Amino acid sequence: MKKILCFLLSTFLPFYLATCLLYSEIDKIAEKRADSSYSIQSKSKKEKIKFYVSEGNEHLIRGEYSDAIDFYNKARELKKKNSNVLFLLGEAYRLADMKEEAINSYEKALEFGSKDIRIYLGLGNIFKLKYLYNESEEFYDRALKDEENNITALRGLAEAYETEGRYQKSLLLYEKIYSVDSSHEMKFKIAFLNVLIGNYDKAEKYIGSLPGSKILNGYINIKKNPNLALKEFTSTNEHLLKALVYLEMKNTVDAKKDLEILINQDENTLSKRLATILYKDLN
Amino acid sequence: MPQDEVLNKFKTINIKLKILLLAIYCSLFFPPANLYSNNDNLIRELLWKDFLSLGKNRPRVAVVLGGGGARGFAHIGVLKALEESKIPIDIIVGTSAGALIGGLYASGMEISEIEEIGSDIGWNKISNLSFFKMLTLITADSLISHRKLEVYLEKHIGKKRFDELNISFACIACDIKTGERIVFKDGDVGFAMMVSATIPGVFKPVEYRHRLLIDGGVVNNLPVDIAKVLGADFIIAVYPEADFSLFEVKNVLTTLYRVINIQGNFLVEDQLNNADFAVIPDVKSVSDIELNRSEECIEAGLISTRSKVNNIKDKVLEKYISKIVLNKP
Numbered sequence: 001m002k003k004i005l006c007f008l009l010s011t012f013l014p015f016y017l018a019t020c021l022l023y024s025e026i027d028k029i030a031e032k033r034a035d036s037s038y039s040i041q042s043k044s045k046k047e048k049i050k051f052y053v054s055e056g057n058e059h060l061i062r063g064e065y066s067d068a069i070d071f072y073n074k075a076r077e078l079k080k081k082n083s084n085v086l087f088l089l090g091e092a093y094r095l096a097d098m099k100e101e102a103i104n105s106y107e108k109a110l111e112f113g114s115k116d117i118r119i120y121l122g123l124g125n126i127f128k129l130k131y132l133y134n135e136s137e138e139f140y141d142r143a144l145k146d147e148e149n150n151i152t153a154l155r156g157l158a159e160a161y162e163t164e165g166r167y168q169k170s171l172l173l174y175e176k177i178y179s180v181d182s183s184h185e186m187k188f189k190i191a192f193l194n195v196l197i198g199n200y201d202k203a204e205k206y207i208g209s210l211p212g213s214k215i216l217n218g219y220i221n222i223k224k225n226p227n228l229a230l231k232e233f234t235s236t237n238e239h240l241l242k243a244l245v246y247l248e249m250k251n252t253v254d255a256k257k258d259l260e261i262l263i264n265q266d267e268n269t270l271s272k273r274l275a276t277i278l279y280k281d282l283n
Numbered sequence: 284m285p286q287d288e289v290l291n292k293f294k295t296i297n298i299k300l301k302i303l304l305l306a307i308y309c310s311l312f313f314p315p316a317n318l319y320s321n322n323d324n325l326i327r328e329l330l331w332k333d334f335l336s337l338g339k340n341r342p343r344v345a346v347v348l349g350g351g352g353a354r355g356f357a358h359i360g361v362l363k364a365l366e367e368s369k370i371p372i373d374i375i376v377g378t379s380a381g382a383l384i385g386g387l388y389a390s391g392m393e394i395s396e397i398e399e400i401g402s403d404i405g406w407n408k409i410s411n412l413s414f415f416k417m418l419t420l421i422t423a424d425s426l427i428s429h430r431k432l433e434v435y436l437e438k439h440i441g442k443k444r445f446d447e448l449n450i451s452f453a454c455i456a457c458d459i460k461t462g463e464r465i466v467f468k469d470g471d472v473g474f475a476m477m478v479s480a481t482i483p484g485v486f487k488p489v490e491y492r493h494r495l496l497i498d499g500g501v502v503n504n505l506p507v508d509i510a511k512v513l514g515a516d517f518i519i520a521v522y523p524e525a526d527f528s529l530f531e532v533k534n535v536l537t538t539l540y541r542v543i544n545i546q547g548n549f550l551v552e553d554q555l556n557n558a559d560f561a562v563i564p565d566v567k568s569v570s571d572i573e574l575n576r577s578e579e580c581i582e583a584g585l586i587s588t589r590s591k592v593n594n595i596k597d598k599v600l601e602k603y604i605s606k607i608v609l610n611k612p
Contacts (some may be wrong), residue, residue, distance in 0.1 A: 131589035
């Protein structure tokens with residue numbers, strides 16, 4: 001009997017406690033909202049807008065986008081042509097992946113006089129996600145007119161050019177960003193684009209230490225010196241390239257070993273599918 | 284604590300908070316998962332480079348452009364997206380609107396020029412079709428002349444012949460006397476394009492040798508099989524499908540057109556299954572005659588294809604990885 005009681009307590013007590021904590025938290029939030037709602041009733045329109053915007057900002061930073069949108073919309077109901085609120089709504093919609101609503105809010109913010117550069121950045125970002133690169137570039141260009149060296153705009157523009165296959169233009173922008181932000185990511189981008197245009201010597205100078213860099217480095221070595229390439233492969237991400245080097249050297253036995261590792265992995269990646277096909281063809 | 288020290292501490296905390304907020308803001312714009320932490324993207328682009336460098340040994344890629352009237356403007360967006368993604372186009376086969384866009388591209392015209400033509404087009408530029416003429420078509424004893432379309436095409440493509448084109452090209456027509464499918468792959472390109480787009484019931488059939496020719500869409504609206512005959516190894520089929528439930532059947536002419544389109548759709552199904560990859564631009568709500576919606580169609584073709592470019596490259600790489608790796612020149 002004691003044992004049964006202990007078992008029940010140990011199983012259900014934590015769950016019970018967690019539920020109590022959760023409900024007490026929900027109660028607290030509801031109470032806080034009720035208090036706020038009651039307390040702002042008597043406030044002026046300006047103060048109410050400030051309150052709703054402040055609440056919205058809190059939710060936005062916490063990633064609670066639909067709550068943020070609700071509060072911003074409440075603020076907007078009080079003053080429809082508030083460009084700041086419209087900008088914030090645009091941000092919240094964008095982060096919530098509601099693209100058309102975001103575009104609408106941003107455009108209204110511009111229409112009602114906002115000059116916030118972040119609107120152009122937001123629109124640039126959204127149009128890029130919609131695969132409309134021309135429009136995306138226009139907005140990033142517009143942002144750069146206001147702030148020549150805005151990193152976000154430069155980066156967005158560089159990515160749009162890269163996706164459109166305009167590698168030289170993209171490379172120039174990444175190099176400009178790199179002069180200010182010498183992060184591994186920028187190094188990698190420059191190295192990658194140089195590989196794509198066949199400039200391996202320059203690419204080597206920018207190989208950083210991101211996981212993808214090892215693959216890039218391996219690829220460059222395959223092109224320049226396959227024997228050296230084999231010694232350089234150290235990462236588990238490089239099995240496909242390793243297999244390719246073995247095949248280049250007509251060593252099908254070792255190539256198959258690397259292909260088998262990829263075939264046995266769980267995730268259905270492109271490398272795995274290619275390895276499966278190659279393995280079949282080698283047999 | 285002296286006041287100065289307190290102020291300095293406050294300033295330092297203030298600066299650190301601002302940097303933190305800026306970092307949070309930047310991370311909202313550019314989430315931490317960068318493009319190349321996913322190795323697939325990297326492997327894809329590197330192997331694609333190797334695929335392109337196969338040169339003469341590279342498998343030939345064909346794009347088959349289906350008919351669809353005004354919806355065919357989507358082909359412009361498709362070709363633009365393929366070009367920017369460095370997906371080579373070695374063969375183009377087209378029917379009707381597909382023949383018009385495909386022929387212009389195959390002749391070497393820049394995609395931006397074709398876009399301009401597409402944005403500027405109107406029924407008045409390619410025919411003497413007026414509203415009154417449309418109403419009287421079903422009772423008229425003579426249909427509209429195709430001469431204006433012929434002149435329009437000549438203005439843009441000149442007197443080029445098939446063997447002078449930058450890209451291998453073929454287009455389809457139908458002999459209304461016998462129901463035969465006619466494949467144009469030599470002779471005057473402009474003439475062939477015009478014939479392929481001779482809409483039955485609107486334009487006069489074209490007399491050619493002993494035949495009477497009309498729009499190839501009647502017998503083959505998506506000629507994937509012809510692309511294979513021309514030597515294509517990988518076929519991308521582009522079909523600007525319509526949703527017929529959105530269009531009213533108001534009179535004899537629209538009924539006739541609906542029947543032709545329904546028949547065309549049945550014929551397309553098999554062809555789509557035989558392609559290696561299908562692109563269906565989102566132009567379902569555009570009718571055959573709405574030339575004024577060309578920009579919308581171009582954009583739809585662009586978006587549909589850009590969103591599928593990685594899938595197309597994956598399919599090509601999966602089909603030809605052994606050739607890339609084992610049969611290098």
